[in-house]
Amino acid sequence: MKYRSLVVGGGINGLCTAWQLCRGGFGPVGLVEQFAPGHNRGSSHGTTRITRSTYADVTYVRLMQEAHGRAWPSLEAEVGQQLIHPGDGIFWGPPDGPIATYKAAVEQVGAAVDLLSPSQARRKFPAFRFPDAKEVLWDRSGGVVAAAQTMSGLWALMQRWGVGLHLGQKIQEIQHDPLSVRTESEVIEAEGIVVCAGPWAPKLFPGLGMSLSPALQTVGYWQPTGIRLEHPHFPVWVHLGREHVHYGLPAFPGQPGIKAAFHGTAEHPDDPDQPTTPQALRLELAQNFLEQQLSVSPGARISEENCWYTNTPTEDFILSPHPADPRIVIGAGFSGHGFKLGPLTGRILAELLWRGESSVAAFTQDRDRFRIR
Numbered sequence: 001m002k003y004r005s006l007v008v009g010g011g012i013n014g015l016c017t018a019w020q021l022c023r024g025g026f027g028p029v030g031l032v033e034q035f036a037p038g039h040n041r042g043s044s045h046g047t048t049r050i051t052r053s054t055y056a057d058v059t060y061v062r063l064m065q066e067a068h069g070r071a072w073p074s075l076e077a078e079v080g081q082q083l084i085h086p087g088d089g090i091f092w093g094p095p096d097g098p099i100a101t102y103k104a105a106v107e108q109v110g111a112a113v114d115l116l117s118p119s120q121a122r123r124k125f126p127a128f129r130f131p132d133a134k135e136v137l138w139d140r141s142g143g144v145v146a147a148a149q150t151m152s153g154l155w156a157l158m159q160r161w162g163v164g165l166h167l168g169q170k171i172q173e174i175q176h177d178p179l180s181v182r183t184e185s186e187v188i189e190a191e192g193i194v195v196c197a198g199p200w201a202p203k204l205f206p207g208l209g210m211s212l213s214p215a216l217q218t219v220g221y222w223q224p225t226g227i228r229l230e231h232p233h234f235p236v237w238v239h240l241g242r243e244h245v246h247y248g249l250p251a252f253p254g255q256p257g258i259k260a261a262f263h264g265t266a267e268h269p270d271d272p273d274q275p276t277t278p279q280a281l282r283l284e285l286a287q288n289f290l291e292q293q294l295s296v297s298p299g300a301r302i303s304e305e306n307c308w309y310t311n312t313p314t315e316d317f318i319l320s321p322h323p324a325d326p327r328i329v330i331g332a333g334f335s336g337h338g339f340k341l342g343p344l345t346g347r348i349l350a351e352l353l354w355r356g357e358s359s360v361a362a363f364t365q366d367r368d369r370f371r372i373r
């Protein structure tokens with residue numbers, strides 16, 4: 001069996017890349033995924049994700065403008081459903097933390113982000129106290145990504161575009177001559193391969209020395225009373241502490257209560273093939289955070305969920321041809337912020353495979369940032 005384009009990984013990035021390869025006319029396209037669609041062992045499950053323009057770096061602010069302006073609307077049009085649910089995003093933290101860098105980046109690009117004083121912010125977002133803020137960034141281009149719906153919509157597109165699906169097949173090895181992948185039961189050849197393997201990426205490229213650190217995360221869900229919890233009444237939020245980041249989302253259809261978590265890195269890489277349990281310490285940090293920052297008691301946690309980050313040292317994505325074989329392109333290291341950019345990074349990866357460059361200006365202007373180091 002031989003495809004023109006083969007994608008490894010059925011997370012948001014693999015599915016978006018396969019979709020963009022089909023749209024670009026680079027078929028036949030195949031996709032290999034070790035688990036079943038909808039599995040919860042990687043990074044792309046769960047009901048919701050944050051979207052925002054507020055980033056600490058102008059390149060990501062510009063990428064988000066392209067993602068919100070073109071990439072998501074194209075995907076929504078094909079899936080036939082609303083996937084981005086616009087709402088408010090708020091970002092705050094102590095004035096000597098990283099907030100100034102975020103403010104500078106959004107101001108430089110002219111993103112739809114306004115500055116509020118803490119008292120203005122308390123009036124607009126009464127669920128929050130902002131005890132340590134001098135100013136609050138109000139991202140008017142923020143909102144909720146309907147993540148589970150996005151994933152099921154993309155799987156439906158795979159069927160519609162006739163992508164050859166190899167499900168429940170774990171790739172053991174990528175071979176260069178002939179270009180192919182070997183699973184336990186088959187060898188699949190292709191003219192070009194894009195690998196979006198999430199936390200398994202380091203295992204597929206052990207010799208490449210990519211600085212990738214898979215880090216298990218645990219998010220919690222709470223249902224405080226006395227405030228409106230649901231989107232769009234409750235914002236998406238990120239607290240930019242001096243050392244740590246916490247974030248959260250409103251209640252949303254399919255998601256019981258508000259979501260909140262400690263944004264974590266791992267001192268030592270975690271192994272995605274090992275069984276996992278919820279991380280009690282991180283849930284406690286999120287609970288403490290909510291108790292300090294919400295204007296009402298969060299109450300007891302109602303549920304929790306594990307998920308994987310794959311961090312690079314700078315939290316920049318890897319969107320890069322394989323250094324020794326440009327017929328292989330790698331999308332990895334999405335560092336806990338890759339979902340909202342999936343339809344756009346999928347386009348970049350598809351273009352890199354077949355053109356060696358991308359038509360996304362924000363990417364090409366800063367391409368070295370995304371190379372394998």
Ligand SMILES: Cc1cc2nc3c(=O)[nH]c(=O)nc-3n(C[C@H](O)[C@H](O)[C@H](O)COP(=O)(O)OP(=O)(O)OC[C@H]3O[C@@H](n4cnc5c(N)ncnc54)[C@H](O)[C@@H]3O)c2cc1C
Pocket residue numbers: 008009010011012013014032033034035042043044045048049050051169170171172196197198199200201204217218219261306307308309331332334335336337338339340341
């Ligand atoms: C708790 C949490 C909260 C997050 N919040 C946000 C947010 O608010 N906003 C945002 O933008 N992003 C967020 N992210 C990040 C975002 O979800 C990830 O960046 C994104 O899902 C990464 O997708 P991926 O496709 O690269 O990886 P994955 O979803 O992990 O997909 C990789 C796929 O490859 C398959 N695979 C791997 N190895 C093999 C193999 N050898 N053979 C066959 N198949 C293989 C895996 O089974 C998996 O399905 C969050 C992540 C987590 C964990």
